[in-house]
Amino acid sequence: MSDILLGIKVDENTVCRKRLEIYRRTIERSPRINNGKITSLSPLDLKLIFDLYDEIFFNHWFNKKCSSRIEFSISKRMTRSAGMVKCSINKRSGEKNFILQIGVNFFFNYDELESEKNVCGIKTGDSLEGLLLVFEHEICHIIEFISYGKSSCRGKRYKTIARNLFSHVSSYHQLPTYRQIAGTKHGVSVGDCVVFHHRGRQKTGFVNAINKRATVMVRHEEGQYIDSKNNRYVKFYVPLGILEKA
Ligand SMILES: [Zn+2]
Known part of the structure; x- marks a missing residue:
């Protein structure tokens, strides 16, 4: 059933256009995000962004066809990864549920260093762009979990999914760490x-x-x-x- 997602291939220009649309609508709809500089973030914003991706990239597949529950949380303790997906699989029913967690300090600290901040191999201009790219990375993890029961962004299979869906060319971010x-x-x-x-x-x-x-x-x-x-x-x-x- 999720094979439909694995078959999607979006060209780079379309990805950019859709990403920009999500960027614009996030600012329009979130009471906390008023421009590209994130100074406050709630799980409601993560839900909003996820729903926008679902609508704009996946034609509401997650909302209408997917039986998994996806929750969103914000962490102030994540020091290396800027995002993370936890998958729990119910042994009896096989049902998979997810928690998508975002390390919020990476985005609050975005402007602390002047260096170039590529995320997933793509140049970013502000923290909201960075957040959207981290989000895309985590969505690819969810898709791989749903389809195969496990996920690793070091694997070839993951990289193919991320490239086809979002034109990602790397699994890493250059957002400033506290170190x-x-x-x-x-x-x-x-x-x-x-x-x-x-x-x-x-x-x-x-x-x-x-x-x-x-x-x-x-x-x-x-x-x-x-x-x-x-x-x-x-x-x-x-x-x-x-x-x-x-
Ligand atoms: Zn990853």
Whole structure:
């Protein structure tokens, strides 16, 4: 039944025209998205965008012919992938349901770096364009799951689906990660020795991880974290803006 989707092949110009139409209608209909710069996003926007794709690319196939339930969620914790699809398969009925999750910080941070931001191998000009391309990537995962019960965007089969439907030429994105923002704007990388001020005292430690804030390990004889040489540490979550390289 989903074979009908696998047989679709859309030429590149048509993809661009349809994508632009979705871009335009998203701005028109979402109370949170007023231009190409995303500053606020709700699962309702994801549902809106999905329905637009269903209408404009798939002639309402998902709404009318597909028995799967698709839910939408927003994550602030995703640090590498900007989108993700979770598929659950009911062992008895074989029914497949999905959660399409979007890592919202990638879009809020879109303008933090000046670099070129290709998504799925396609140049983007703003965060809404980036979001639509990530969405297309996730829709291809859903289609592959529905048809084959599993999905991997490293596989040849996935790549064919993504190329035929949306002219994608890559499975990756170049949206800025917190690590890249920390490195470029603040000159701080994982492993660096850093100083910062905490309650009026200067602390020195090393960066163990970088997310929205940096995780900094500071030597302390009563710390609960122990390394292989039996040194003890206390862990601090430090805003990137107040870190300095030691
Ligand atoms: Zn993927």
